[in-house]
Amino acid sequence: MIQWLNDPGNWTAQGGIFDQLWAHLQYALIALVVAIVLALPLGLLIGHTGRGRWLVTVANAVRSLPVLGLLILLYVMLAPHIHGRGDTVYLLPTEIVLILLAVPPLLASTVAGVENVDPAVRDAAAGMGMRGGQVVRKVELPNALPLVFSGLRSATLQVIATATVAAYLGLGGLGRFVYDGQASQNFAERNAGALLVALLAVVADLLLAVAQRYTVSRGVSGRFSSRPDASTSAEGGPPELPAPPATHTA
């Protein structure tokens, strides 16, 4: 496996590691951007108005569907109707599944984040003369951000893992090495693919953790340099906010 990874040809060749890494990132980014655009405003709205909570329940029910079955079902349904060039026939069903899987954690955590905002804080904002939209943007969103990030991290893991499985259909991405290596009994390639996928997931999670550290207000996360002994939890979040456990099903 080390030998396989050490061969520069495996990195730079067409369909090599760089190509597939870039493809994998593209699949994941498209799905995440679409999911954020859909779930974040909707989650803020549901959390702010307290209406439409059933949407969260419905979205959560999606999580109990088998990812692989969903991928193959959509592929089989859509394939006869897609006559585009290249990867479209694999990409479209995959992106739909990825978005479907990324929305529930984002939606649930955004709603939970807004609902967890201290009512006194919300009242204070209204008392200062803020309108509904201002309360959402200036008070509820910043306060909900730690939980929104935990949902985003969960969604990112799910998307990266599922995009790997989509290589079974024939899509590109790092999963190609896993399935191609499996098919050709080239276990060095297969294991290298597995390692790369794992590294990608860990690095992506790390980057999001860093992004979270820089975007979440210190007033919310409770990180004050002058109070190193403050009773903050291990991740710097306020201990009273239980993050929903991150799950991935692929």
Place this chain on the structure above:
Amino acid sequence: MTPPGLTAPPVLLHHAPTAGLAVDSSPGGMFSYFSDHRDEVLNWLGYHAWLSAVPVLAGLLIALPLGWLARRYRWTYPPLVTAAGVLYTIPSIALFVAMPELIGTQILDPINVAVALTVYTVALLVRVVADGLAAVPEDVAQAATAMGLTRRQRLLKVELPLAVPVIAAGVRVAVVANVSLVAVAGTIGVPNLGQLFTTGFQLSVGNPYYPPITLGIVLCVLLALVLDLLVVGATRLVTPWRRAVGGS
């Protein structure tokens, strides 16, 4: 005129809907598909249930002492939870594939999947157990001590029972996620309901052939539902006081 369900190929023609016969390839054809391949599908269902449930039990047994450790000796909390988080970040297919290298088993040995899923369950539950124990009200723990309970009695008789609902919520998440994860292992040849999806995929070259795919999805969802209900039922059995006060 015979109903389409009766003209499906006999079991001898395993997996091969012959072109000449009128095979119901719509999603509704899953019922006749099931009756034609009953033994095989039930076999896969059995493997799938085993692979979904046993790793969760094993993982829970490992996570309980680790979670207790993270709670009892606070300095172990950050490294344990971080390690668990990193483990849980690894996509399942990567872990399935890497297992033979890590524990020296055969490539297609179902034990690879079982161990990988146990690792996931431990990773998920360590933090849940530690946080569940931490959520026990301090005055309750002090009352237990004041009544003369030793540390171990306090843990087993007071703190652990009170943490059960939190831990059970984590177990439910783990078991439902596992059903989906096991199916993914089907793509590398491990026998389970995932084989229904790969079969459907292979039979759909050219024309869509839905029955095995829809059957697989329905059976997976049913299995997840049944396992989830089992966890809920077991939780109710070990927390009788919650029923007494009408808690959920």
